[in-house]
Amino acid sequence: MTADLKAYEVWATTPEAEGTLADRARGVLPEMESTKQLVKLVSGMYKPGMTVLDVGCNAGHYLRGLHRLDPTLAYTGIDAYPSYIEQALEIFADDPNAQFAVKSILDPLYPNDPRDISYCCNVLLHLPDFRVPVRNILASTTQVCFIRSLFGEYTTIVRRARDHELDKHGDPVRFIFQNTWEESLFTTFVESLGWKVEFIEDEFDPKVLESEYGELKKGRGTRIVGAKQVDGNIVFNWVWAKITPR
Numbered sequence: 001m002t003a004d005l006k007a008y009e010v011w012a013t014t015p016e017a018e019g020t021l022a023d024r025a026r027g028v029l030p031e032m033e034s035t036k037q038l039v040k041l042v043s044g045m046y047k048p049g050m051t052v053l054d055v056g057c058n059a060g061h062y063l064r065g066l067h068r069l070d071p072t073l074a075y076t077g078i079d080a081y082p083s084y085i086e087q088a089l090e091i092f093a094d095d096p097n098a099q100f101a102v103k104s105i106l107d108p109l110y111p112n113d114p115r116d117i118s119y120c121c122n123v124l125l126h127l128p129d130f131r132v133p134v135r136n137i138l139a140s141t142t143q144v145c146f147i148r149s150l151f152g153e154y155t156t157i158v159r160r161a162r163d164h165e166l167d168k169h170g171d172p173v174r175f176i177f178q179n180t181w182e183e184s185l186f187t188t189f190v191e192s193l194g195w196k197v198e199f200i201e202d203e204f205d206p207k208v209l210e211s212e213y214g215e216l217k218k219g220r221g222t223r224i225v226g227a228k229q230v231d232g233n234i235v236f237n238w239v240w241a242k243i244t245p246r
């Protein structure tokens with residue numbers, strides 16, 4: 001690991017960690033369950049001509065689903081890791097309305113050219129804190145931002161070890177964050193920035209997630225226990241936050 005790389009940055013050292021997403025972007029694999037709900041949520045706000053920002057876009061696979069709303073959608077996808085953006089640029093090379101850029105949500109995005117609609121799905125739970133990313137996303141948004149992450153009754157900081165190496169304190173050296181943020185903590189912060197939050201239940205087909213867990217992800221990733229989504233031994237309380245100006 002290089003000195004300036006953080007222990008949680010699995011995407012820099014193991015880009016194949018998100019192995020299915022480029023094939024979803026190519027249309028070789030089916031779209032994710034979260035794509036279906038994202039398209040539904042965006043369709044409630046979208047009007048032709050609006051600009052859309054996909055934060056943590058990976059290979060840009062959500063754009064395939066959003067093309068159902070508008071094949072000429074003015075889309076920008078950003079991701080912090082160049083290997084994903086290179087894939088996205090190749091996959092969507094023929095789309096004149098799709099732009100991709102290497103940018104981190106830990107830095108300002110487009111404060112001087114904010115987009116109408118932004119979304120950031122399945123990213124914040126893997127970062128140490130939500131506050132700087134949310135501030136940056138909202139500073140680059142004018143009308144609505146959708147965030148899909150883990151929200152719940154308590155804030156729970158979870159580090160899933162990636163291998164067996166522990167430091168002298170017993171902490172994993174390389175890990176993945178799987179953090180849940182208390183809903184009221186998130187809401188209070190977002191309101192302090194002049195926006196309001198509505199939490200929306202995650203919709204998914206348990207049969208699809210179960211079959212992907214077995215076939216596509218070879219017994220890793222999300223599975224269903226009771227009515228809950230579970231990853232390893234952690235309950236994943238996926239929730240959508242719809243954020244609009246106050």
Ligand SMILES: C[S@@+](CC[C@H](N)C(=O)[O-])C[C@H]1O[C@@H](n2cnc3c(N)ncnc32)[C@H](O)[C@@H]1O
Pocket residue numbers: 011018021034055056057058059078079080081084103104105106120121122123126
């Ligand atoms: C679990 S994947 C989710 C990808 C996609 N948003 C989805 O929902 O399928 C997390 C993504 O966040 C990106 N990411 C992680 N840290 C980031 C940062 N600081 N800024 C922008 N993107 C980041 C990763 O490269 C990866 O593509």
